[in-house]
Amino acid sequence: MRVFSGVQPTGNIHIGNYIGALRQFVELQEENECVYCIVDLHAITVPADPALLRENTLDVAALYLAVGIDPKKNIIFVQSDVSGHAELSWVLMCNTYTGELSRMTQFKEKSRGNESAPAGLFTYPVLMAADILLYDSDVVPVGSDQKQHIELCRDIAIRVNNKYGDVFVVPEGRFLKDGARVMALDDPLSKMSKSAENPLSRISLLDDDEKIRKSIMRATTDSEGSVRLDYEKKPGVSNLLNIYSAFSGCAIPEIEEKYRGVGYGVFKTELVAVAVDALAPIRKRYEEIRHSGELAATLRDGAERADGIAWRTMTRVKRHFGLGVKG
Ligand code: AMP
Ligand code: TRP
DSSP: OEEEEEEOOOSOOBHHHIIIIIHHHHHHTTTSEEEEEEOHHHHTTSOOOHHHHHHHHHHHHHHHHHTTOOTTTSEEEEGGGSTHHHHHHHHHHTTSOHHHHHTOHHHHHHHTTOTTSOHHHHHHHHHHHHHHHTTTOSEEEEOGGGHHHHHHHHHHHHHHHHHHSSOOOOOEEEEOOGGGOOBOSSOTTSBOOSSOSOGGGOOBTTOOHHHHHHHHHTOOOOSSOOOOOBTTTBHHHHHHHHHHHHHHOOOHHHHHHHTTTSOHHHHHHHHHHHHHHHHHHHHHHHHHHTTSHHHHHHHHHHHHHHHHHHHHHHHHHHHHHTOOSOO
């Protein structure tokens, strides 16, 4: 099966991204051919500083490698290095209804009726569909917030196939389990996010040990004092239990048992050790490759291989649509 997914090169990749997405990317490479893309064209739908965008793009690429994605077995590349994404996006836009795009909740939230919202923010889901369809992808692992976009991608693929013959593979979403949702440390009712103002609300993959310690020790809990899972009454402690479980591999009941009768202080201190142990090797590997020729060579090779697949798909698309005469 061919797996495709993309991550935006916005800074502050955090443990929510890791537990919810990157770690599953690593698992999927065992049995599939995976194409992992850093979607920089998506990142310019909102104003982005050019120098920072490039740094963030390289950061994500280095993190992909640092968490254990094998670039020989899979394809890791930067979206704008393969021209087929923008090209296919246009063809798909001509087969997408404005009504469909108006119903996308992410667009509604981000634009809030603002007449100066960029058109790219509106057509963003079509570019995402192009990313997926360009590689004849079978499976797309994403967070459940992307469900509507995947559904649109499937609708467009089916619509084109009905009109023009068998052009596209119709992909399936593979939605990440809710347990994989990591909440903000200072406000366990909202998702951990890259953009929250308080840096202590998240643990970024590149945070040093001291920052990890501080974020965990200050994390919101409750006054009950017992370490047990209860999403409704104890969202803060439940979130910490999930993080502990994800990083240690221990099941939640085991952890509850281990900390029965001790206060949050001990639990948090040991969670710091567990998180530091899990993240230190990723950071070390990241630092080795981030400014190396290896990273540049990997992305060049990835783009070349991706472009080979994309070119074949575009040739097929053009043939079905009657586009181009060069052959
Ligand atoms: P984003 O940060 O929105 O670019 O998301 C990149 C990937 O990480 C997507 O697959 C998201 O679903 C996933 N993700 C983002 N935030 C979280 C979170 N707090 N918990 C779990 N997964 C997340
Ligand atoms: N829209 C996705 C997000 O914000 C990122 C993305 C872009 C993507 N293209 C993709 C994810 C293709 C999966 C497949 O998380």
